Amino acid sequence: LIKRYAKSADFTVMACDEFIDKIFYKYGYELFGTIVGFNLPFDLSRLAISHTAAHTTKRDKSMHGGFSVKLSPYPWCPPIQVKHLSRFVCFMRFAGYESLTNRSQRKHGRRVPYKRGYFLDVRTLAAALFSQSFTLETLAKSLAVASPKQATEEHGKTLTLEYLEYGRRDVETTWECYQALRVRYDAMSLDTPITRIFSEASIGKAYFDQAGIQAWSKLQNPKMPEKMLASIISTFYGGRSEVRIRRELRQVVLCDFISMYPTVCTLMGLWQFVISKGMTWKD
Secondary structure, three states: OHHHHHHHHOOOOOOHHHHHHHHHHHHHHHOOOEEEEOOHHHHHHHOOOEEEEOOOOOOOOOOOOOEEEEOOOOOOOOOEEEEEOOOOOEEEEEOOOOOOOOHHHHHOOOOOOOOOOEEEEHHHHHHHHHOOOOOHHHHHHHHOOOOOOOOOOOOOOOOOHHHHHHHHHHHHHHHHHHHHHHHHHHOOOOOOOHHHOOOHHHHHHHHHHHOOOOOHHHHOOOOOOHHHHHHHHHOOOOOOOOOOOOOOOOOOOOOOOOOHHHHHHHHOOOHHHHOOOOOOOOO
């Protein structure tokens, strides 16, 4: 059935392990291609032959608490590390396999980073650009792509030509959504790679980088005393929640407004601190 469908659509039939070794790792790892998917961790886990906790080192603990999926038995095809930050956001990368740092570089304290790959989850990118969550179906409708997602009730049933077409259409729909989102992101004229956009905050940070705004800790000279900095930080809180009435039915009024952070920043004159080159103080 699969071969007949592939012949009619002019596709090449491959076993899963053949696809992993000849296509996935060749283009996604060796040639640094971008690996695109919708809810990508789910798709990658379906290709896995085993899984374990993500390995960390003293130098790099960024994947602590994540997991690692092994797609190939060959050691030169490193596992993929995945760490979820929220329901829609996760970090993905190839595990470190072959160090590209030569002896001379190590002698001078220089290190060449591992090949980590480029992973892009269309669902995450869409949520960052539109500030809302999507399914593949709703995203395709919102972007009005040429190949919307097909509907089916055949999940878990005997494989049919219609279900094969449903699977193929999912890939096409995902790619068209990615292309549409790419156009929207490119219109922002940001230098930050699209694979580094995980949320609305990522876009805000990208604009800061584009404007040349650096972290206060890098610009401050002379350095502020640590005790003074600790006292200042201890007074900060990002929000406050207080409950006086519990387990009672009451009429309420929702008080909220859009763009709270930039509005408060403007009203309180905080922008001067963002663009400052440092601060002075006295006892």
